[in-house]
Amino acid sequence: MAPKQKQKKKSSRGKKSPKPILAASEDMEPVNMESMGHPEIYPLVLTTKTQEIFNCRIDEDVTDEQPYKLINKEDIFEDLRNRAAVSDFHPVKKIVQEYPGNELLLVYDKDFKYGLNFYLIGTEEGKENYLNPPEVPEEQEEYKEHIPEDVYVYKPPVSKPWVSLGSEKEIEEESVMESTKQITYMISQKRIEFGAPVKFSDQNASSVKDAYIECTAYPDKNFTLKQLEKDVGMQVIPQIKDISTQTEWTYPKNATIQYYPREFSEEEKETLKQSRPLVDFLNNASISVEIALQQNEIMNTFIDDWKYLAEEEGTFGDKTDTHLKEYQSFTDLHSPTEKMITCISWHPTIYGLIAVSVAVRLSFEDRVYFSGKLLLQPSLILFWSFSDPIHPQLMLESPDDIFCFKFCPSDPNIIAGGCINGQIVLWDITAHADRIENIKAGGSRSKKATLKPMFLLEPESNKEAMYIRHCAVSSIESGHKKVITDIHWLSDTFEINRMGSVFENRSGICCQLVTCSADCTICFWDIRPQKPLTPQTTEKKKEESIEIPFDVPSTFLHLDLSWKPLSKIRLSKGETSLDHCPTRISLNEDHLLYKTEDKTLTQSKTVKAGEMNPYHNLESGMANLLKPIDDFCTKFFVGTEDGEVIYTDWKMEKDPETGRHMPKKPVSIHTIHDGTVHTIQRSPFYNDIILTVGGWNVAIWKEGVMTGPLLQSCCAPKMYTSGHWSLTRPGVFYIGREDGYIDIWDLLEKTHEPAQSQNICITMITYIKPWIFSAKQQFIAIADYYGTLHILEIPWTLSRPSTNEMTSVNYYFEREVKHLEYVEQRKNIREQEKKEMELEMEKKKIKTYQKSKEQMEAELKMDYESYLELEKTILINLGLLKVTEKGSYMDVV
């Protein structure tokens, strides 16, 4: 509770002068607390005796509440007299003597704030202050409570006189001042010499001695001071560099322009047409244009004859170059019965992988006879790889023999096959895809097997072929009833609904199939889940819950056994019960998978499909929501068992009589072949040229030309059993014969017979399939009746087209079309002529008939008259008759 002194006292900081030593003399100055800013406070030590004398005992008279005591001056003097130097008040004797008042204030310093346990206040003011100041702050506090707190009265700062707190002393210490007085020299010239003409001349300072005096600086060791301390002010700041520039910021801004070309309206065109200037211009311009056109027609001046000369020799190569070379052949040695290969398909993406479907080589009666034995054997599709000719890589199981199958173009892990019993079988081999992709290592593994320890050996399962069960089969009741002869995936650009109308396929994958079978129907199928029509079907499904083995993927679970076709087309021959029995169909597809440039495209497409396989998330088609595409060509070719080539439409139309949807009548039917048509194929180069092979001859058709085939070969000595276009040469196709020969036809070389013939095997060739792997490597797979698959390499001459082969073949086809037209015309003309001739004949006959009747009468008459005359002359000559007598002629006659 030390009082705070508010008085500002001029207290100068103690100069650094030694304090006077306290000497025990009466003349010494009492020590006051000047140094602490309280010059009136004199600390004292009071012994207990003194305390008793003055009644200021600690904790009895002098307590915390009242730490001070007023002591009379007289008492202090008395004490001083009594005890003289011993008295505690001795040090402050002077102060006491000088004290104006009577009573002095003695304060108990409990905290030893001033160093000793008591202190004396030496001035009246101090005493007053000590006793009174506690009131002031209390007043201030009370004052503060009365003032409302939100009103703040602004008190401008009042300038107060500067109170020195010792800072100028510091400045004086730090400042630098001259310690010694500087010497000054004053140099002046004599007054007389002011203004005298001055003559300056140059002088080299070093040449003349003593011309100058210099005081060179030299380091003097006496005066070298080593600075040991340096007072330097420092401030640490981060290194910042501030640079700014101003640029013109051109920010990208999207801008679009929409424009349309200026055109004339019809009226303007008409008026312009009639204007004279246009006519004149055309007359003038057409002259020069026609000259130019004719020049072009006469000769192509830009042809490099040298270049074209060289190419032609390449086509007529020697025979040895043009043979198909045996590359490999595959036979399934493990099957108990004799099998034949029914269909071949190369894997679209993997090199060296080919799949074949095998069927038992029995006739229908034998099948029925041995049906029990056949049930035990699995029907397979075998996957062969070039690297392993003995073991097939994969074996796909099916309920019965497969007669045709196809890889799905958008996902080669999905395979659809047509069975002999009329079912469609679907496989999904996505789970085994990596197995077949990494086949190349298979061959080398066998060599290294002996070196590796046992536990590192690859398990035998890789050598064993995997049997893969089918994923789904179509419904038996609502599908085909007889063998499925052809199956195709519809292109992924369009889809079909029940009526046959074409819609845009939004899913981007092939999801529809078309099949034809021996029960005279063509069916369209959709692999996406159909929305259930009636609740009954779902109940049925629940009853029939067949357990599916766990290793079968559930891609097509929704289709299994309940798969119904989207639409069925029956190829009926009108009223008669005999219908056309289709064996092959060819749709108007514009995907040219055979071109090598497109191979990368298809590869990338399939890779994409593999990442997020859309086949595992099939959604039902959007055919209900989309509008049908109108100008889509819905016509296709069908080859039948009787050798007919039918061009028909799959779009249904409403029959006016029954109101049902009926398939349209076929556009054209031609019976060209003498046997079953087993190949209908569109050329990979032309979308509208179709090759049909059947019986003993070959025919080439052009879509749109309905009068007949462009080319029809004459009957061959041996039956043709299979055929295929060449994939790289537009005018070449391969035909397989029943005696194991393959005929290679080249339309540019010969059109009446094959260009060459080569023996492949001893038995009937059942299927031919060429394939391109690279620009230099082309293979052709030939399957024969005994179940052997031959892979041959196509030589350079047969695989590489000559430069103008395409144009030549084009030209050839055009010529043939024209020929056909000409024939038609001639036919018409001839018919007309014939008619005319007949008419003429008719007319002639009638005329001659009529004419003869009159003529005859006239002739008779003339004859009669001439006879009469003759008679007359004779009688006259005989003299029996007189000339004058006229009437007797008649009597004589």
Next chain:
Amino acid sequence: MNKRTNTGQGPGLLISSVPGPTATGLSEPQAEVEETLKRIQSHKGVIGTMVVNAEGIPIRTTLDNSTTVQYAGLLHQLTMKARSTVRDIDPQNDLTFLRIRSKKHEIMVAPDKEYLLIVIQNPCE
């Protein structure tokens, strides 16, 4: 020339006989135009013919609209450029015919003050 006008009563009848264009005169230029263009189009290998005015707007064409517009615009600009090139070299000279031979076909342009005749031919045998 009989001209009779009724002022108000009865149906107004304005009979004026102005010698109208004769039947042959009207169709002649039109027929000529048609005939010329047909003749050009029937040449061997001609893919299309078109007549374009000085601004590049097609007047008559045998191709479809979008192709025509494209050809007209581009060839018009090219012709202008060619003409200015020829005249820059020799101001007395002028462009009479322009033939562009490409891999697939040949484009022939016959320019004029006001019109352009463009013919596209496929000269390959």
